[in-house]
Amino acid sequence: MARETLNREQIVRAAIELLDAEGIEGLSMRKLGQRLGSAATAMYWHVGNKENLLVLAADEVWSEVRLPDVATVGWRTAARELMYAARELCDRHSWLVRVITSYAAAGEGLARFQERAYETFEAAGFRDADLDWAVSTPFMFVTGLAIMSSSDAAEVKKRAEQDAAAQPEQEAQAVAQMNALAAKYPRLGASMAAQAQRGQGFVEQVDEVFAFGVETILDGLTARLAGRSGASE
Amino acid sequence: MARETLNREQIVRAAIELLDAEGIEGLSMRKLGQRLGSAATAMYWHVGNKENLLVLAADEVWSEVRLPDVATVGWRTAARELMYAARELCDRHSWLVRVITSYAAAGEGLARFQERAYETFEAAGFRDADLDWAVSTPFMFVTGLAIMSSSDAAEVKKRAEQDAAAQPEQEAQAVAQMNALAAKYPRLGASMAAQAQRGQGFVEQVDEVFAFGVETILDGLTARLAGRSGASE
């Protein structure tokens, strides 16, 4: 616990702990300062500002991710493993996906991950601009799914349910609106009813949606490769 | 301009205007109150709180979206048009994608859109849980891409560049880091160099990435349909 001076690494580590524990809205410079036994404003010297601190934290966690060996498992398995690894990372650090604004603006941790992605899709047979696009497509899907299933989202939902439970009048109104929508939009209603009958909420379904989406995209990429001559090695 | 009392619709409309003009960080209850000529706290009676106001605003803009006629254009075209329409909506309202936490928690505007999506993928031949997943997959991709290319992201980037320009020392450091990454991660470096040579930044590429991703996913869904017996009508 004893330490001479603050440093950047230490601040980033503490920020990640706080983010993991309390989510993106739980991080404030004052709380972080308290955690580090410093004035809230001490961090500005080391990390510039809060936004930059978030970028540093995001890059740091990217380097946790385990990378497949493309040469031994083949491109399709490697691509699948990269997608699952990215999703798992977003799951473990629910705030990560909210920090990612642009993959381009990043450091060592993400670069390492991206390089392996390039290697993977190059092995598949993609070249030049096609290669860029093939790398991007799966990770836009992962990002979108992570946004939907981030625990921030889950927390918002839980809170909404608690509020509703606390105010039975509002709860009843929400149910009435749901029923009205289900009646007006029959396919949506049927899907909701089926999910309710299976006892599946969004959380249970999300793993299956992810698996479906991953295979769909891999199939789609395979189809694009097949649509060319001599593209695959 | 003269009006008797505030109402929910009016508040939501003003919020959308403010959000479109200044982005999600430009919306505050105080500014909104000012715009409406009311006390900042007057809105609480009508919309409960800020989060709920954002949800109402998001649902409102969803009803702007134009829906294709599945019966006349066929499922593949309809699916493509739904994806393009959703992306265009996210482009026009850069804050939308940041408000969407879960598609499930929504109202009339989104329900209308989703119903057409269900209709589209049902026409393609998907049923039951597969239908849910087929509907979800494209929109997770759209969401992910919208996140990356949201003008909030663009603004963050622009601001970073301005900061860098103002502080040439930092600028030089950033360039040095980029070069170091490009050297360490050759495929990434090659891609960056190629993009620079083509004079393409992220903004120019994103339309092409989107087009590629859309066709990839449509191909992937087609492949999944073909993998079954009698699934397609």
Next chain:
DNA sequence: ACCTGAACACCGTTCAAGT
């Protein structure tokens, strides 16, 4: 080189009090 404390300009939200 590194840190503190006060200060500035904001936030969302509650709530008694008004009409």
Next chain:
DNA sequence: ACCTGAACACCGTTCAAGT
């Protein structure tokens, strides 16, 4: 039923002053 104003408990950030 609807609105106001003051107040509370927060924010991120700057900057002079200290060591």
